[in-house]
Amino acid sequence: MKTKLKEIVQPIVKWYQAQEKTLPWKQDKDPYHVWISEIMLQQTRIEAVKKYYIRFMEQLPTIQDVANASEEQLLKLWEGLGYYSRVRNIKKAAIQIMQENQGKMPTNYKELLKMPGIGDYTAGAIASISYGEKVPAVDGNVLRVISRILASKENVLLPETKKDITNQLQEIMPGEAGDFNEGLMELGEKICIPNATPICNKCPIQKYCTAYKENLTTEIPVRIKKQKRKIERRTVFILSYKNKIAINKRPKRGILANLYEFPNVLGEVTEQEIPQILKQWNIQFKNLKMKKSAKHIFTHIEWDMVAYEIEVKNKNTIWTWVTEQEMEKQYPLPTAFKKLHEKSNDS
Ligand code: SF4
Numbered sequence: 001m002k003t004k005l006k007e008i009v010q011p012i013v014k015w016y017q018a019q020e021k022t023l024p025w026k027q028d029k030d031p032y033h034v035w036i037s038e039i040m041l042q043q044t045r046i047e048a049v050k051k052y053y054i055r056f057m058e059q060l061p062t063i064q065d066v067a068n069a070s071e072e073q074l075l076k077l078w079e080g081l082g083y084y085s086r087v088r089n090i091k092k093a094a095i096q097i098m099q100e101n102q103g104k105m106p107t108n109y110k111e112l113l114k115m116p117g118i119g120d121y122t123a124g125a126i127a128s129i130s131y132g133e134k135v136p137a138v139d140g141n142v143l144r145v146i147s148r149i150l151a152s153k154e155n156v157l158l159p160e161t162k163k164d165i166t167n168q169l170q171e172i173m174p175g176e177a178g179d180f181n182e183g184l185m186e187l188g189e190k191i192c193i194p195n196a197t198p199i200c201n202k203c204p205i206q207k208y209c210t211a212y213k214e215n216l217t218t219e220i221p222v223r224i225k226k227q228k229r230k231i232e233r234r235t236v237f238i239l240s241y242k243n244k245i246a247i248n249k250r251p252k253r254g255i256l257a258n259l260y261e262f263p264n265v266l267g268e269v270t271e272q273e274i275p276q277i278l279k280q281w282n283i284q285f286k287n288l289k290m291k292k293s294a295k296h297i298f299t300h301i302e303w304d305m306v307a308y309e310i311e312v313k314n315k316n317t318i319w320t321w322v323t324e325q326e327m328e329k330q331y332p333l334p335t336a337f338k339k340l341h342e343k344s345n346d347s
Helices: 002-018 031-041 046-059 063-068 071-078 085-101 120-131 140-150 159-172 177-190 271-280 324-330 335-346
Strands: 230-241 244-249 264-266 285-297 301-312 320-322
Touching (some): 002 159, 031 046, 031 085, 031 120, 046 071, 071 085, 140 159, 140 177, 230 335, 271 285, 271 301, 301 335, 320 324
Parallel strands (some): 230 301
Antiparallel strands (some): 230 264, 244 320
């Protein structure tokens, strides 16, 4: 099995070196650039990350800029990418780098792991790409490619499977560690793709691939999820008074911490109950403009939302009342709420 994996190293390295590097974060191997792009790329498609990455680097070209940036600015730059703890950890890590390392990123895997928000994968990616350290960087793409090559039916969602694959890769890491890791990832993104039939006729390692030979490419990787998400029903109020809309800053802790939201309550409120609910917030109901619904899925919870777009007769002092432009420019509104508002603008 190990011999077989060793055989893929040079074909992957050569294939990767021949690929065009057009993505903005592939223009150099600067560890700051690799770090930010790798964090953004977790959970988000490459195409969607491009504009976020470019804007982030325009506004915050150095680690010092990140350390000095306000949380509001960082959340705004991250708005829509989700998993906001990632950007908070970037700031914490930047401050740590400024205080402990004179603004320079740590230069090896072990030291990188000590930074907030940097786990095995990201530390492996930065250490191998920027410093050529012989460490693997195992993400979902790599798990899929290796499982297929080995025709492994182990559940790739289990940490044991990831550990086993990481150990096997560790034994075969070449001098071109960064190119090998990036090659495996890129192969997983472009050719050995998820949720569809892989494009095996374009694969540089087809002749070493057991899943291909045994016609198992659609069955592998095996992904068995453990638990179901909790479903939470919510009613959201998009309240407008003249040209202003009510928004509210979420608590400092918990899901979507410190971002803004439209006023909302747990459970479903009927149309008849709306005036009563608004009264509790010292708001007088004028008329209901629209009712709509949407879902938003987080890691452990799913929000099943009904939203009412309502015109009201007065403002209160509990919330912040902003214009559309102010909301767009200054207030980070998570996608869960943004899509309700976009829907209402469209309709
Ligand atoms: S031959 Fe097909 S299944 Fe095997 S690694 Fe290549 S693309 Fe993936």
